[in-house]
Amino acid sequence: MTKNLQARAPWIVAAIVLVVLPLQLNSYWVGTITQWMPLAIAALGLNLLTGYNGQISVGHGALYGAGAYTTALLITNWRWGFLGAILGASVVCFFIGVLIGLPALRIKGLYLALVTLAVATLFPQILEMFSKTTGGSTGLSITSPQIYRGSLREKPVRFLPPEGSGLATDQWKYYFFLAITLVCFILVRNLVKSRFGRSLVAIRDNEVAAAVSGVNVASAKVITFGVSSALAGIGGGLAALANDQPRIASGSFTIETSLYFLVAVVVGGAASIIGPAIGAIAYGLFLNVLTPELPEDLKASTPLILGGLLIVLMLTEPGGIVGLWRRLSAAVRRKRHRHSDRAGHKKPETIVETTGGNQ
Amino acid sequence: MQRTEDLSLLEVNDIEVRFGGLIALGGLSFSLEEGGICSLIGPNGAGKTTLFNVVSRLYQPSSGSVTFAGRDLLALPAHKIASNGIARTFQNLALVPGLSVLDNVMIGAHPRTRGGVWAAASWFPLRSQETRTRTRALEVLERLDLDRFAAARCAGLPYGTLKRIELARSLMSDPRLLLLDEPASGLTHSEVDELASVITSIRDEFSMTVLLVEHHMGMVMSVSDSIVVMELGRKIAEGTPQEIQSNARVIAAYLGEPEEATS
Numbered sequence: 001m002t003k004n005l006q007a008r009a010p011w012i013v014a015a016i017v018l019v020v021l022p023l024q025l026n027s028y029w030v031g032t033i034t035q036w037m038p039l040a041i042a043a044l045g046l047n048l049l050t051g052y053n054g055q056i057s058v059g060h061g062a063l064y065g066a067g068a069y070t071t072a073l074l075i076t077n078w079r080w081g082f083l084g085a086i087l088g089a090s091v092v093c094f095f096i097g098v099l100i101g102l103p104a105l106r107i108k109g110l111y112l113a114l115v116t117l118a119v120a121t122l123f124p125q126i127l128e129m130f131s132k133t134t135g136g137s138t139g140l141s142i143t144s145p146q147i148y149r150g151s152l153r154e155k156p157v158r159f160l161p162p163e164g165s166g167l168a169t170d171q172w173k174y175y176f177f178l179a180i181t182l183v184c185f186i187l188v189r190n191l192v193k194s195r196f197g198r199s200l201v202a203i204r205d206n207e208v209a210a211a212v213s214g215v216n217v218a219s220a221k222v223i224t225f226g227v228s229s230a231l232a233g234i235g236g237g238l239a240a241l242a243n244d245q246p247r248i249a250s251g252s253f254t255i256e257t258s259l260y261f262l263v264a265v266v267v268g269g270a271a272s273i274i275g276p277a278i279g280a281i282a283y284g285l286f287l288n289v290l291t292p293e294l295p296e297d298l299k300a301s302t303p304l305i306l307g308g309l310l311i312v313l314m315l316t317e318p319g320g321i322v323g324l325w326r327r328l329s330a331a332v333r334r335k336r337h338r339h340s341d342r343a344g345h346k347k348p349e350t351i352v353e354t355t356g357g358n359q
Numbered sequence: 360m361q362r363t364e365d366l367s368l369l370e371v372n373d374i375e376v377r378f379g380g381l382i383a384l385g386g387l388s389f390s391l392e393e394g395g396i397c398s399l400i401g402p403n404g405a406g407k408t409t410l411f412n413v414v415s416r417l418y419q420p421s422s423g424s425v426t427f428a429g430r431d432l433l434a435l436p437a438h439k440i441a442s443n444g445i446a447r448t449f450q451n452l453a454l455v456p457g458l459s460v461l462d463n464v465m466i467g468a469h470p471r472t473r474g475g476v477w478a479a480a481s482w483f484p485l486r487s488q489e490t491r492t493r494t495r496a497l498e499v500l501e502r503l504d505l506d507r508f509a510a511a512r513c514a515g516l517p518y519g520t521l522k523r524i525e526l527a528r529s530l531m532s533d534p535r536l537l538l539l540d541e542p543a544s545g546l547t548h549s550e551v552d553e554l555a556s557v558i559t560s561i562r563d564e565f566s567m568t569v570l571l572v573e574h575h576m577g578m579v580m581s582v583s584d585s586i587v588v589m590e591l592g593r594k595i596a597e598g599t600p601q602e603i604q605s606n607a608r609v610i611a612a613y614l615g616e617p618e619e620a621t622s
Contacts, residue, residue, distance in 0.1 A: 187481070190480050191480040194479035195479065195488075196474070196475070196479040198469075201455055201458050202455045202458070206454065206456075208453050209453035210466070211437040212417075212447060213466045213469050214438050214440075215466070215469055223476055
């Protein structure tokens with residue numbers, strides 16, 4: 001029991017920090033952290049697909065966009081609520097993901113990456129094609145009818161905190177985002193630790209082993225593509241609502257968005273639950289904290305610096321930040337062991353779990 | 360489980376497998392009675408592993424039929440074989456390096472467990488099944504003297520240990536027929552003796568039929584109830600260990616001098 005509590009302590013602390021944070025920070029930071037959450041959810045989805053199942057997608061920016069547009073249209077045109085619209089977006093993106101996942105059964109590795117790259121590249125152009133509905137590059141405001149100076153008008157949607165809660169709009173939005181983010185992370189954690197999760201990793205590492213053990217490889221792969229896309233859709237839906245005056249445009253869902261997710265997964269640590277969140281935060285810190293501090297003439301080369309840091313990280317620790325953390329804590333544990341050995345204790349005969357994925 | 364009267368458990372009929380111009384199995388037929396341990400022996404390239412791959416539905420034969428407990432196996436996809444009661448191990452191991460030893464073994468329970476994505480993600484519906492699976496996996500690991508490796512990852516474990524982990528995984532589906540592909544290869548002398556006694560005792564405990572591909576003649580002769588000898592994709596002899604050892608054709612094809620064979 002105490003061991004259980006000890007293992008969970010960091011999570012409990014993290015949860016408390018996340019809940020208290022918006023009450024302590026100024027509204028700039030509350031807004032900034034709110035914007036990181038959709039990225040973390042999309043990266044979580046991509047990690048399920050790429051990290052755990054071994055299917056590479058460079059097209060999750062498109063699914064993120066599909067989620068954003070579905071949410072926007074459901075709210076503006078169909079008058080759905082926020083939560084309903086985001087769930088709707090996840091369902092739509094699940095089916096789009098299944099559609100991409102079906103041909104993905106026949107192609108693997110680099111070829112799959114190329115196909116998803118095509119999806120990512122085509123997506124902004126599809127938006128332009130249907131610019132009547134999507135607003136094209138001009139964009140689309142997410143509005144709802146609101147009473148304004150005594151009459152009902154279409155105004156940008158707002159996150160109105162429940163009366164008596166004492167929360168500001170941005171704090172309420174933060175909690176709304178946080179709740180969805182936590183639910184997504186908990187669901188994926190359960191999934192990964194289940195029989196389904198084991199079969200995902202088995203498919204990634206050894207398809208024959210999976211099939212012979214009774215795993216329906218094809219259906220598991222397609223479903224994973226769908227679930228991963230649904231998460232990207234939820235992230236996209238939240239991203240659409242993240243700004244004060246929610247507005248989306250085709251320019252926000254380019255190939256670059258897809259690459260952000262991939263970077264977040266790899267930097268945070270592929271095939272770990274918390275990795276994508278850490279990756280998204282690291283990326284956000286880089287953009288929001290480090291970049292403004294850079295001297296003016298270096299700012300233009302931000303992508304170059306980011307790329308350089310990425311290469312250094314991958315060379316020193318392919319497991320990302322989570323991998324680095326595991327390696328360090330294993331080293332600390334070994335050191336403690338050695339100390340207790342010297343003190344005359346017997347070395348326990350259990351095999352300590354080595355680093356590398358799936359926690 | 361009710362036995363199919365007068366029918367053999369596994370019926371391989373006139374199977375042919377070609378890889379380009381190479382005939383791996385050229386009209387192989389044999390049948391396997393329920394219970395007991397049957398060994399499949401023959402020189403390298405005789406088609407023993409190919410037959411395993413046909414039965415596991417990893418290879419598609421160009422002609423012939425395979426029936427298991429009265430059911431047409433060739434009508435099933437590969438992932439349905441385990442749930443129909445056939446489990447196997449591999450000559451060169453097919454484990455999942457990214458999972459712990461315990462998780463590797465738990466995967467073997469896949470055909471005996473249920474639950475889709477939603478049930479898994481919401482954790483609650485599958486929790487008791489998960490606990491049962493874990494308990495069972497730990498029992499099997501303990502039975503094969505592997506329990507101290509449960510939390511370890513496969514990478515870096517000794518070859519003989521990995522072979523036993525694979526055996527543990529195959530037992531998790533409670534198979535009616537267990538296919539063992541060269542379980543003794545790469546093992547030390549004492550490990551082979553231990554393996555032989557493990558195979559016979561788990562056969563009884565799990566009340567299953569074992570089909571064994573093995574080059575280690577000492578083990579084959581000591582554990583087998585019957586032996587099928589293959590050469591160049593065909594069956595050339597069949598019988599008890601004693602009969603096989605005195606079969607002139609087998610000696611010529613494979614065993615060499617009889618004194619050596621009985622060692």
